[in-house]
Amino acid sequence: MDLDYGPQYDAFRAEIRAFIDAHRHLAPPSAIRFSRPSAEAIRWQKLLIEHGYTARTIPAEYGGYGAAPDILKLRIIAEEFSRARLPSGLANQGISMLVPTLLELGTDEQKRRWIAATLTGEVVWCQGYSEPGAGSDLANLKTSARIENGEFVINGQKIWTSTAKQADMIFCLVRTELEASKHSGISYLIFSMDIPGIEVRPLKTMTGHAEFNETFFTNVRVPVDQIVGQRGQGWFVANATLGHERGMLGDPDALENRLQALIGLMQQESIGEGRAIDNAVLRDRLVALQAEVTAMKCNGMRILSNSLKGEPGGMAKLIVKLQSCEVAHQISALAIDAMGEMGILYHRSPRERDGGAWQWNYMFQLGLIIGGGTAQIQKNIIAERGLEMPREPKLARISDEAKGAAGMQTDRQGAA
Amino acid sequence: MDFGLSQDQQILRDAVARCLADTSPLEHVRECAGRDNPLSDTIFGALHDLAVPAMLVPEEHGGLGMTLLDAAVVAEQLAYAVTPAPFLASVVLAPIALSEAGTNKQKCQWLPKIARGEARIGVAISATVQARDGAGVQFAEGKLSGTALFCLDFEGADAYLVADAGGRLHLVPALASGLKATRLTTIDRTRSVGELSFAAVETDPLADDGGTASARLRDAGRVILAADSLGAGQAMIEKAVDYAGQREQFGRPIGSFQAVKHMCAEMAARHEPCRALVWYAAHVFDALPEDASLAACHAKSLTGDVHRFVARTATEVHGGMGFTDLLGLHYWFKRIGFDRQVLGGPEAVRAEAAALQGWTRAA
Numbered sequence: 001m002d003l004d005y006g007p008q009y010d011a012f013r014a015e016i017r018a019f020i021d022a023h024r025h026l027a028p029p030s031a032i033r034f035s036r037p038s039a040e041a042i043r044w045q046k047l048l049i050e051h052g053y054t055a056r057t058i059p060a061e062y063g064g065y066g067a068a069p070d071i072l073k074l075r076i077i078a079e080e081f082s083r084a085r086l087p088s089g090l091a092n093q094g095i096s097m098l099v100p101t102l103l104e105l106g107t108d109e110q111k112r113r114w115i116a117a118t119l120t121g122e123v124v125w126c127q128g129y130s131e132p133g134a135g136s137d138l139a140n141l142k143t144s145a146r147i148e149n150g151e152f153v154i155n156g157q158k159i160w161t162s163t164a165k166q167a168d169m170i171f172c173l174v175r176t177e178l179e180a181s182k183h184s185g186i187s188y189l190i191f192s193m194d195i196p197g198i199e200v201r202p203l204k205t206m207t208g209h210a211e212f213n214e215t216f217f218t219n220v221r222v223p224v225d226q227i228v229g230q231r232g233q234g235w236f237v238a239n240a241t242l243g244h245e246r247g248m249l250g251d252p253d254a255l256e257n258r259l260q261a262l263i264g265l266m267q268q269e270s271i272g273e274g275r276a277i278d279n280a281v282l283r284d285r286l287v288a289l290q291a292e293v294t295a296m297k298c299n300g301m302r303i304l305s306n307s308l309k310g311e312p313g314g315m316a317k318l319i320v321k322l323q324s325c326e327v328a329h330q331i332s333a334l335a336i337d338a339m340g341e342m343g344i345l346y347h348r349s350p351r352e353r354d355g356g357a358w359q360w361n362y363m364f365q366l367g368l369i370i371g372g373g374t375a376q377i378q379k380n381i382i383a384e385r386g387l388e389m390p391r392e393p394k395l396a397r398i399s400d401e402a403k404g405a406a407g408m409q410t411d412r413q414g415a416a
Numbered sequence: 417m418d419f420g421l422s423q424d425q426q427i428l429r430d431a432v433a434r435c436l437a438d439t440s441p442l443e444h445v446r447e448c449a450g451r452d453n454p455l456s457d458t459i460f461g462a463l464h465d466l467a468v469p470a471m472l473v474p475e476e477h478g479g480l481g482m483t484l485l486d487a488a489v490v491a492e493q494l495a496y497a498v499t500p501a502p503f504l505a506s507v508v509l510a511p512i513a514l515s516e517a518g519t520n521k522q523k524c525q526w527l528p529k530i531a532r533g534e535a536r537i538g539v540a541i542s543a544t545v546q547a548r549d550g551a552g553v554q555f556a557e558g559k560l561s562g563t564a565l566f567c568l569d570f571e572g573a574d575a576y577l578v579a580d581a582g583g584r585l586h587l588v589p590a591l592a593s594g595l596k597a598t599r600l601t602t603i604d605r606t607r608s609v610g611e612l613s614f615a616a617v618e619t620d621p622l623a624d625d626g627g628t629a630s631a632r633l634r635d636a637g638r639v640i641l642a643a644d645s646l647g648a649g650q651a652m653i654e655k656a657v658d659y660a661g662q663r664e665q666f667g668r669p670i671g672s673f674q675a676v677k678h679m680c681a682e683m684a685a686r687h688e689p690c691r692a693l694v695w696y697a698a699h700v701f702d703a704l705p706e707d708a709s710l711a712a713c714h715a716k717s718l719t720g721d722v723h724r725f726v727a728r729t730a731t732e733v734h735g736g737m738g739f740t741d742l743l744g745l746h747y748w749f750k751r752i753g754f755d756r757q758v759l760g761g762p763e764a765v766r767a768e769a770a771a772l773q774g775w776t777r778a779a
Contacts, residue, residue, distance in 0.1 A: 002419075004417065009417070280767070283776075287775075291715075291717055291718040319688050319689070382681035389680060
């Protein structure tokens with residue numbers, strides 16, 4: 001066990017601190033979620049890329065900084081920007097999911113055309129994966145693309161397309177091979193959101209805001225070369241990026257920041273003569289959450305060390321999405337309880353705290369527990385991959401057995 | 417930067433695990449658990465062959481001068497095999513207390529014997545956490561009076577280390593005149609605890625350090641109990657997963673039902689971060705003493721809560737069999753119950769953690 005990063009890394013950390021001190025005044029205010037990056041945010045992003053604090057390992061020829069991979073340096077960058085409460089670069093789906101996919105599987109032309117513009121925030125992407133009938137069972141997607149005169153002609157509907165209103169482009173899973181099996185008939189297309197036949201309808205959620213959209217495609221025509229990977233390989237192309245999304249939702253610095261905000265809130269909120277933190281029950285819950293956050297930070301360091309040694313993340317990694325989302329949700333729940341009646345103020349009410357952010361978070365984080373692989377799917381993954389428990393028998397087999405046992409009473413436990 | 421066990425620690429872990437697989441099978445645990453004194457001399461002898469008693473004794477006193485993280489690695493394995501052997505007090509706490517606050521004479525008299533496995537010291541510091549039933553020991557005119565509850569590694573101890581009301585530690589021979597020792601019986605029959613009553617007992621006090629050493633013992637004790645809880649929890653999860661893979665109902669292994677699978681996944685998801693937290697708390701005890709108390713509180717309280725959940729859930733996965741004595745699953749269940757309560761349950765420990773951070777306003 002050695003918690004020291006070593007002199008080379010201490011120097012790197014000092015370098016970042018000096019950068020932050022010198023450039024702090026240029027940082028944009030924390031971005032409104034799902035909005036297009038402002039001119040200020042784009043300038044900040046370019047400055048960060050130039051210094052290698054974001055897009056660090058992406059090759060310079062595609063608009064990145066081009067450094068050799070060094071997980072510890074990435075970790076130090078994240079720690080320092082989090083500590084300074086400054087945005088450490090854009091974190092949208094184009095950057096976190098499309099760029100790694102193109103780097104791995106895109107053609108050289110696709111890389112040159114899209115990566116740099118995506119990194120700087122000048123091209124904004126949305127993700128067209130889920131459909132009303134294809135959520136946890138994503139491979140069940142029905143949006144189709146038939147080929148006609150050298151073009152894909154797309155028809156169907158996507159859901160949960162955040163930033164679709166603002167996006168220039170979409171990376172989208174469509175069914176191109178109608179006869180092929182479920183997983184091998186899918187292709188990964190990239191196309192402009194300005195093509196005729198695309199309609200975006202805001203999807204209002206329980207938060208009262210429309211953080212997501214439904215996107216409809218009617219005879220949308222896309223040139224056949226706007227495909228990533230081969231026809232029918234889209235499922236495997238997409239799976240490379242789903243891993244990136246899950247990683248994104250389990251950031252221990254984000255948990256620490258939420259916890260610090262909660263501690264601040266509980267020291268400010270008054271209950272009669274005292275403060276919320278003076279209430280023994282609320283304080284007990286706070287310390288319990290602090291222990292959970294500390295454990296997740298330690299778990300994060302363990303994963304980091306494993307990857308430094310080239311070892312797989314194992315169970316420590318498999319549980320991150322489930323646990324992080326759960327702890328984050330409990331932090332928001334405690335904040336609301338610590339505010340008492342004030343905790344229900346929302347919709348820009350007089351006396352509302354922090355712009356209603358705690359209630360918004362409490363509701364939105366429930367969305368995060370469900371999205372990006374539901375908690376139930378995460379538990380299946382933990383059980384089947386981590387604990388090597390037996391898989392659920394395929395439905396077809398169950399129905400065959402049920403036929404065999406016709407007339408007998410059957411007790412079945414269904415799948416999610 | 418390396419957050420994890422060193423190669424030496426992995427070798428130690430595997431050696432202890434192999435040793436206990438041989439010497440602490442469930443039949444032997446059952447046999448020990450049925451006795452008044454459950455602590456097994458065979459197992460302690462085998463651990464002595466691995467130099468476990470010498471681990472925390474400084475090298476100048478014939479020990480190995482190892483760290484609390486090394487001890488935590490061993491504790492996890494002891495619990496994994498529900499080992500009825502002395503450890504927490506005699507191998508961990510007593511050497512720490514003597515090294516950090518013992519007089520030169522005390523060190524020379526006891527540490528080499530501890531290292532050689534020839535002396536065992538019980539430790540009674542429970543009243544420095546929470547005094548129940550009016551427990552407490554007063555030190556006046558060179559003598560101790562009062563009662564100390566929950567003395568750890570009680571049976572077969574040659575001497576006891578006792579904290580007085582001011583937190584100062586005292587060494588008292590087991591046969592001291594005026595000392596009455598009474599066995600307490602807990603749910604966990606793999607551990608030995610007792611009660612010590614003092615009627616003007618002559619004492620050999622350790623340094624008058626304002627309670628520093630007894631606070632260090634609390635931290636170390638909590639970390640080791642957390643590591644024990646981790647090992648017992650790990651064993652219960654593995655047993656539940658194995659059982660669910662073998663037991664068939666409705667024509668298939670019950671582990672293929674999502675209801676059962678998700679119970680196991682929830683245990684694993686809550687258990688796994690505890691491992692990193694216990695390592696961290698054990699590491700900072702030696703490496704970053706200013707963080708040690710808070711980390712120990714976090715590790716103790718989180719493992720207490722998580723493994724209570726694991727203990728009941730793993731038992732439920734075993735269905736009716738889990739509830740019987742046949743599988744012996746209850747030994748791990750009870751070990752976890754013991755680890756949770758001793759040296760402060762989660763609520764008491766979290767209250768301390770809050771106070772450490774200045775979150776508790778002086779009344």
